[in-house]
Amino acid sequence: xxxxxxxxxxxxxxxxxxxxxxxxxxxxxxxxxxxxxxxxxxxxxxxxxxxxxxxxxxxxxxxxxxxxxxxxxxxxxxxxxxxxxxxxxxxxxxxxxxxxxxxxxxxxxxxxxxxxxxxxxxxxxxxxxxxxxxxxxxxxxxxxxxxxxxxxxxxxxxxxxxxxxxxxxxxxxxxxxxxxxxxxxxxxx
Amino acid sequence: xxxxxxxxxxxxxxxxxxxxxxxxxxxxxxxxxxxxxxxxxxxxxxxxxxxxxxxxxxxxxxxxxxxxxxxxxxxxxxxxxxxxxxxxxxxxxxxxxxxxxxxxxxxxxxxxxxxxxxxxxxxxxxxxxxxxxxxxxxxxxxxxxxxxxxxxxxxxxxxxxxxxxxxxxxxxxxxxxxxxxxxxxxxxx
Numbered sequence: 001x002x003x004x005x006x007x008x009x010x011x012x013x014x015x016x017x018x019x020x021x022x023x024x025x026x027x028x029x030x031x032x033x034x035x036x037x038x039x040x041x042x043x044x045x046x047x048x049x050x051x052x053x054x055x056x057x058x059x060x061x062x063x064x065x066x067x068x069x070x071x072x073x074x075x076x077x078x079x080x081x082x083x084x085x086x087x088x089x090x091x092x093x094x095x096x097x098x099x100x101x102x103x104x105x106x107x108x109x110x111x112x113x114x115x116x117x118x119x120x121x122x123x124x125x126x127x128x129x130x131x132x133x134x135x136x137x138x139x140x141x142x143x144x145x146x147x148x149x150x151x152x153x154x155x156x157x158x159x160x161x162x163x164x165x166x167x168x169x170x171x172x173x174x175x176x177x178x179x180x181x182x183x184x185x186x187x188x189x
Numbered sequence: 190x191x192x193x194x195x196x197x198x199x200x201x202x203x204x205x206x207x208x209x210x211x212x213x214x215x216x217x218x219x220x221x222x223x224x225x226x227x228x229x230x231x232x233x234x235x236x237x238x239x240x241x242x243x244x245x246x247x248x249x250x251x252x253x254x255x256x257x258x259x260x261x262x263x264x265x266x267x268x269x270x271x272x273x274x275x276x277x278x279x280x281x282x283x284x285x286x287x288x289x290x291x292x293x294x295x296x297x298x299x300x301x302x303x304x305x306x307x308x309x310x311x312x313x314x315x316x317x318x319x320x321x322x323x324x325x326x327x328x329x330x331x332x333x334x335x336x337x338x339x340x341x342x343x344x345x346x347x348x349x350x351x352x353x354x355x356x357x358x359x360x361x362x363x364x365x366x367x368x369x370x371x372x373x374x375x376x377x378x
Binding site: 033035062109 | 212213217219220221248251256258259262263266298299301
């Protein structure tokens, strides 16, 4: 999506440790009008799939998911990062490995909010190693719901997450796919 | 706001420990079309105040803030809950006391995203003791920006947060104000 690639080139900063900083429009300060345009594009891609629910993960996915959900006229469910080891029986749970923070944590969704009738679109800001996305897909499968696909804002296509998730048979649509990035800039596929 | 009070009466559940559970439409599963109506009401209340930015706190404020921001055509900044004690010099920071979780944590906003020119509307889901709201107000003051006011979805008016914040001279508009609640139901002011 050219609009997004241009914005990343203009406002993104590549930091040490393979970090693309886009918190000036995507995940700290949110350019709401701009994110709406991304939501419109996710809708164009998935509008014929009968989506009944959008699933994302706190915190930075929530804004994108809510603004996207308006085009589909469906609710958003966000998986919570669990701080306790007391996962009660009324929750679906999955493990996420965070390579950035070098930790593992659980995400949970209350069972009431995903049902076998649901056709779920996953929305998230980044796809790199695919651990969060795989965990969200696992919650949906546990609920017996259908995974329509994933809408990702920025995919680091030089990492293996995209391949892993697509090899599971899950449709992944990333609005910007980064082939490489370094101090000289960001290059898209 | 009658629409909201009716929804709380229909879908809210009062749990032990003074907890009002509204995660089936507000803060786990988000009824996006409904939250848009709350955003429209916040806009009606604050539309003549020259709002340039909406500030909220992760995670459950983000969806409400983003859907509200569309009516104002302004960006959303969300304060992050800091896990590290390494607060760098490029951030505003404030302490929040969580009575529910019996902990204290820091919230941070990167300095670039609040400036002395900003007129900031704070949006959050709950107001009870007012600790999160006071911390958000403190971040805005540290930036030299103007606090236009706060838009709260549900105020537990039997707790002292609302009085504390209003006594600071901050305008607080709560769409539902709870006078009391117990196993027999919720009563509004």
